[in-house]
Amino acid sequence: MIPVSRPYLPSRERLDHYLDKIYQSSQLTNHGPLHEELTLRLAQYLEVSPENLILVANGTLALQLAIKSLDLTGEVITSPFSFVASTSAAVWEGLRPRFCDIDAEDLNMATQKIPPLITSSTSALIPVHVFGNICETSDIQKLAKQNKLKVIYDASHCFGVRHQGKSALEYGDISTISFHATKLFHTVEGGAIYTKDTKLADKIRNMSKFGIDKHAAIVDLGINAKMSEVHAAMGLAVLDELDVIQSARATLWNRYAENVSHTILCQTKRDTDSQNHAYFPVMLKNETILLSVQRRLKASGVEARRYFYPSLETLPYLQSHLSCPNAHDIASRVLCLPLFPGLNEAEQLKIIQIVNDTLEQV
Ligand SMILES: *Cc1c(COP(=O)(O)O)cnc(C)c1O
Numbered sequence: 591m592i593p594v595s596r597p598y599l600p601s602r603e604r605l606d607h608y609l610d611k612i613y614q615s616s617q618l619t620n621h622g623p624l625h626e627e628l629t630l631r632l633a634q635y636l637e638v639s640p641e642n643l644i645l646v647a648n649g650t651l652a653l654q655l656a657i658k659s660l661d662l663t664g665e666v667i668t669s670p671f672s673f674v675a676s677t678s679a680a681v682w683e684g685l686r687p688r689f690c691d692i693d694a695e696d697l698n699m700a701t702q703k704i705p706p707l708i709t710s711s712t713s714a715l716i717p718v719h720v721f722g723n724i725c726e727t728s729d730i731q732k733l734a735k736q737n738k739l740k741v742i743y744d745a746s747h748c749f750g751v752r753h754q755g756k757s758a759l760e761y762g763d764i765s766t767i768s769f770h771a772t773k774l775f776h777t778v779e780g781g782a783i784y785t786k787d788t789k790l791a792d793k794i795r796n797m798s799k800f801g802i803d804k805h806a807a808i809v810d811l812g813i814n815a816k817m818s819e820v821h822a823a824m825g826l827a828v829l830d831e832l833d834v835i836q837s838a839r840a841t842l843w844n845r846y847a848e849n850v851s852h853t854i855l856c857q858t859k860r861d862t863d864s865q866n867h868a869y870f871p872v873m874l875k876n877e878t879i880l881l882s883v884q885r886r887l888k889a890s891g892v893e894a895r896r897y898f899y900p901s902l903e904t905l906p907y908l909q910s911h912l913s914c915p916n917a918h919d920i921a922s923r924v925l926c927l928p929l930f931p932g933l934n935e936a937e938q939l940k941i942i943q944i945v946n947d948t949l950e951q952v
Pocket residue numbers: 648649650651672673675676718744746747768769770779780781
């Protein structure tokens with residue numbers, strides 16, 4: 591079976607090199623030397639300040655810490671077209687999500703639909719840069735300022751993406767990212783939080799380790815969200831091979847873009863942003879066609895996933911009464927095609943042929 595995504599395994603020698611360091615230091619966690627090295631190297635790679643980048647155990651905890659550190663209450667406005675964690679993290683922290691429908695082109699929250707959703711209980715906007723497409727950050731910034739709202743960007747899909755000449759993480763009050771095994775860059779499980787505000791970064795760092803500061807004083811309410819040395823070792827080994835990962839992804843992404851029927855391409859690129867080729871979503875005409883493409887692929891041993899389905903305003907535990915027609919429609923007909931280093935050309939051409947053939951027959 592060809593999966594939609596296969597976790598990248600760095601060379602065993604490289605991983606062993608870092609694991610050997612753990613055996614030498616005997617430090618397994620609590621911000622050990624590999625955690626520090628990964629923080630520095632990621633900050634350098636992402637072009638952000640290492641003091642303001644906090645590595646954590648996963649991308650969901652990154653969102654929860656971001657929410658907690660800003661003392662958010664009441665309602666938050668977020669995207670219904672996302673992985674469930676961007677909403678469930680907010681609900682878990684006691685917030686009520688209000689869903690803003692998405693733009694049919696960039697698939698992010700349609701900023702002109704935000705104002706009617708703002709109430710006296712709204713404390714923040716939690717937009718998602720879906721598939722690495724960056725939101726309309728200047729509109730969002732303006733709305734946040736006018737209405738005194740905080741902004742947390744879920745930048746889980748944005749590893750290495752630059753927006754208007756800066757790291758995508760530089761926008762909003764806080765950005766969070768996931769380093770889950772299926773993401774472009776991974777630490778098996780992991781994530782990070784970035785904020786330009788150094789005081790806030792210190793607070794979040796303390797909160798991620800039981801509220802204990804660098805002088806061993808308990809200064810805040812905290813939780814355990816630390817990234818371990820073993821996870822950092824995997825991150826360093828993957829980071830060493832990032833060039834290979836990215837060029838493989840770019841080659842695959844471009845081959846899809848050139849060969850998949852142009853009637854179903856759905857990512858709109860912005861000139862001011864770079865691309866990280868993390869996903870290759872296609873938009874079918876309707877759900878029936880999507881299901882038939884998915885079925886035909888499966889019969890040939892290919893797994894294509896419905897990222898992101900269902901549209902989150904339909905979550906059973908939410909009783910959201912807001913309707914999001916674009917998100918609902920698009921979630922019913924978007925499919926992500928397999929994209930990972932190691933997918934070979936013959937396999938990819940087979941996938942393209944099945945997709946194109948199915949489209950001709952329906
Ligand atoms: C992967 C992902 C998360 C969750 O990250 P984990 O590291 O799996 O906890 C959150 N939001 C989005 C948009 C994601 O894709």
